[in-house]
Amino acid sequence: MFENIKILDFTRVFSGPFCTQMLAELGAEVIKIEEPKSGDETRGWYPLEKNWSGYFMALNRSKKSLTLNLKNEEAIEIVKKLVSTCDVVVENFAPGVVQRLGISYEDLIKINPNIIYLSLSAYGQTGPNKNIKGYDPIIQADAGVMSLTGEKEGPPVKTMFPIADISSSLYGAFAIAAALYKRSVRQEGEYIDIALYDSVVSLMGILTAIPFFKNEIPKRLGSEHPHRVPSRNFETSDGTYIHVICNHSQWLKLCNALNLEEKYKREPYTSDLGRLEHREEIDEIIQNVLSTKTGKEWMKIFNEIGVPCSLINSLDQVLNSEQTKARDLIVRWEQDNIGEVPGLNFPYKFLNSTSKIKSPVPKLGEHTSEMLEEFGYTQNEIDNLREKGII
Known part of the structure; x- marks a missing residue:
């Protein structure tokens, strides 16, 4: 579906990687930019299997990995060459970082006026909280999720899965798809600003109906439904x-x-x-x-x-259920040094198209030389860049 679409992915941890993995397995070529030597911090997160993180593998299939030290001018020049051939840029730095690095939307449209650029952040690019750092649990607390989650007489709790990261990822993929369609019709790019905070608040429409129309604040109900009994x-x-x-x-x-x-x-x-x-x-x-x-x-x-x-049901019961198997929700692929590994499939089922794993999770910098050679760099030049810590 997104064949011939190339995405430059500056994201790490969850919200960005989940978004770009969806697009990758719908056909897009995703080039994940990582810090030399360390890479995405989740490469070292629990659980580990033969130096591979299960967390990282769940979010980074079907991508290419290119290492760049973005604090170096030569690395930024490489970014600009990549942007000239890309359709989409996705980043989840704190607001202001891409401006300091010289890879903001304003910088990159000078190179590629039709680029689609998605910024994912905790609170967005505007508003009084834009410079406040926040992860999914912080957003769940600030956006009201925790106040509504838990037993009636118990303390506020967070959801076990990262609802702010997941919802912003889904909104991000949808917005990119919409922008790509608009570009195909009007031949113009787009800038998209998505905040984890906004994403969570926007999910609570049926709950906000209560304070909007009754001036009452919803309370924690445990497993009960606010609108239905039983x-x-x-x-x-x-x-x-x-x-x-x-x-x-x-x-x-x-x-x-x-x-x-x-x-x-x-x-x-x-x-x-x-x-x-x-x-x-x-x-x-x-x-x-x-x-x-x-x-x-x-x-x-x-x-x-x-x-x-x-x-x-417990999670192990879900993973082993006949319904899960019948819906092909578990996929397997061959991963370096491990062999066959399981993961979760995306849930959409198309009649005439497919969503599939294109390649295993990349090793850190696995495609750096390949990508640079495409832009005419010689092996000596690549070795020199590596020695200087640029790649």
Whole structure:
């Protein structure tokens, strides 16, 4: 899909690498720029297998690695040569860094006026917090995620997966795709500014409806849903937990399956708002009934009558489930010094196209000589650049 699109990738850690890996496995050529000797810091992150980081491998398949010391003028000249042949630049430095290095959007459009340039940062390029450093947990705290996550009477907690990094990556890939389409129609480039903070806040539309229209602040609900009852984890007789949720028609099916009193089949219990007003009563009576059978027994009952439910699965159960296998969510590739390694596939399924791993995770600087030779550098010149610490 993105064949013939070349991306210069200055990103590291999560938000940028996840974004560019999506585009790489949809066909784009991604050139990852890394610091000589050290590279992306996540190359050394847990878990390690024969000097390969599982964290780094999860985010950097299908890319090329080129090492450049961006504090050196000769390295910046190499960047400018690369930009002349690229379609997209992605960076996640702190605001102001690319200006100091001489690789900002304003610098690079002088070389390639049609370049598409994405800046990912904690708080964006504008606003009072633009110069404040922030990682995913900081954004979860500042953007309100932690205040809404956790048990009712417990402390605020963060999500286990990096929702700020993930959402900004997805927005970034979507924005790049939109800008590429615009360029194909109007023959002009684009600058895109995406903040992790903005990305998280923008996800909370249904929750912000509460303060917008009712002047109330949503509170932590544990596993409960702010708009639906029932929707929570219930403990079953064998100690496993099952999550049950239903709409109007499913509520009546649930009442019949649990042999609830007839009053629960009439107003106010048959409307969403009515059940919200009686949340504690409904949750208590359902919990009392669900504690009489095992989780698997309730799963069978609810699936047969069409009431949405799921056991609370652990990650190893998910990775080994038949559904995960049937959807090809686990992919494998040959990685240097390790052999075959597993990873997660991207979830989209195209009828007439494919998303695939093009190459294993690159060694640090693996493609440096190859890339420089394409621009006419001789082996002696490349060796000289390496000796001077430029590459």
